[in-house]
Amino acid sequence: MLHGRLLGGLAARSLEEHHAEPGLRFARLTVDLFRNSPMLPVTVETTLVRNGRRIRVADAVLSTEQGVIARASAVLLRESEQPDGERSLVTPAWDQAPPAAPPVEGDGWRPPFDLWWVTPFDAQGRAWMRERHPLVDDEPLTPFVRAALAADFASPLANTQPGGLRFINADYTLTLARLPESDLIGVEATGHVSAGGVATGQVTMHDTAGPLGFCVVTALANPVIGGR
Template identity: 75%
Template sequence: MPAPHARSPWSPDMLHGRLLGGLAARALEERYAEPGLHFARLTVDLFRNSPLLPVAVETSLVRDGRRIRVADAVLSTDQGPIGRVTAVLLRQGEQPEGDQSILTPAWDEHPPTDAPVVAPEGWQPPFDLWRVTEWGEPGPGRVWMRETHPLVDDEPVTPVVRAALAADFASPLANVGTSGLGFINADYTLTLARLPEGELIGVEATGHLSASGVATGQVTMHDAAGPFGFCLVTAVANPIARLSR
């Protein structure tokens, strides 16, 4: 049964969508990871909102080649499927010679040394959160995050799972406006050049487009050593509720 801190900020009786990516990443890593195969992409489709119910994860191998492995996971409760996740694992090898024509620079934010933000009221994030920029202010939003709870029982959170959990924050960071968050995401796609190092993950909004109630946003994922991946989300306007600043 999900713990109380598993609830979503959108509703006190709704399961947080970030947990679906984390649970699927955990199951896919447990069953299909091996030395030399790198989790390069994780696409999380969020089919429907779910109450705080136990979640079952079923995995299947889609493709297993010399340089690529593709696996799926379906997440369900006793009310039916609530999400689907696809993982792409690529065989690591020798890095090509020469410099790239474009590189994502490391951001100029140092890892936090002060205490994380604590919301004065309402929903409390089930993770440590440092807002480098104010919520909804113009310009690229930036945060540092750190997991504070195990995902399942007392298991340690692996780097793959840590990245999958943090990636869900791409939607609120990229899609927030000056009057709050009016979009709820339908999916997110995390791409990883390498796995994050350490417990801290930084997320920086680097793009947003929206029209007629449909949005897409993107973020760059950082750790203390520099950028390690990207996350792209699609979202739909949520007229019933808007998360305020």
Template identity: 75%
Template sequence: MPSTTAFFTQKQGELVPAPHARGPWSPDMLHGRLLGGLAARALEERHAEPGLHFARLTVDLFRSSPMLPVTVETSLVRDGRRIRVADATISTEQGVIGRACAVLLRQGEEAGGTQTFLTPSWDEPAPDGPPADGRGWTPPFDLWRLTEWGAPGPGRVWTRETHPLVDEEPVTPFVRAALAADFASPLSNVGTDGLRYINADYTLTLARLPESDLIGIEATGHVSAAGLATGQVTLHDTTGPIGFCTVTAVANPAGIGGR
């Protein structure tokens, strides 16, 4: 049975990583998806309010970090009647390693009328079998590959968190979406010879929060030139699409980690 211990433990104001918080690029490097999850957790804990919805989360991952304790500080940028903006700064003893910005919008009535285009629900049923076996680095979350890794055409996966992020705290729907969103980079940037890009950021946009533990991710775009790439995915829960995620990435020679 896989461990279900948390990725981080709170100790004296810091978040201390467990061994399974490492990423795929290096055994001594924190996984970027967890930094986005920690930013989402802190922003939600300190700036959420009933009726305000986390509509956007941008996470900048501009510096790789060894497996060191992390702190997350937040600040309120603007607090208006219909929009709230808050920032988060993610640091270790080596300095700032990332930042995030969240936009919360006031919920209300639908705009009315008929949209000229709607993102369709995908035709992938919820998984009813075990997740995929690890190939090389084994992800510390459930992953079902619905398309062959690196095969031509849009990639599709289902994901599900299996560990708490911090201590025994439940993973909230917003944090769950933030953790899943980082998979936009490997899914949209993978090639026939594997993943040759490392992402510098990701921007998650949500019309609504996921209603299930399962989050489906479908690659819907990739453009690259001169060693730089941008990719996009659509995110789904078991009832339909919930939003999108875009990433920027830089070409990364095989076996080379870091940003």
């Protein structure tokens, strides 16, 4: 099946290609993953919804020959002068140094990206990630696409438990104060709430310069998906 992370990455790529502009910053990307799809060619169509002086909104629809499989919405905000003064609440920089050696690959699931576990998968998840494959042909990954690919990992990181992953995400919303400055992205589970088979989870996203944003997911109860 087509991985949800690929659909989010493709949506981000097309939205950036058609709607990016110097001085406008991608501040939010919401990806709705409402239909599984086999490995088929994917078409992405984007639409400009709002083009104001300080805010731009654009949508994307992802389809295969079987119909619409996902959709996305992006909000771009105009950069401006940062307000001075101290903040009442500031997310601290991660205390975990970037990895200095290649990741260790075990006998179980092997992701299609480099992954360094900082804490065990079934604990309060913390990991470093780095893409090692292009998304489309030999195109270099942009920072925004890199962040969109990494964001899908929020669901297994925030929703896992001892014995496996019992939730599958229906969407994810990535919010960014800035784009990642490095190819390494750190993801840190910072919240999970669930009841009646419905869950919401949250991660803080970092790069080697510090925190850069958050990702929130909603998820449905699902039979156990693997373990570590």
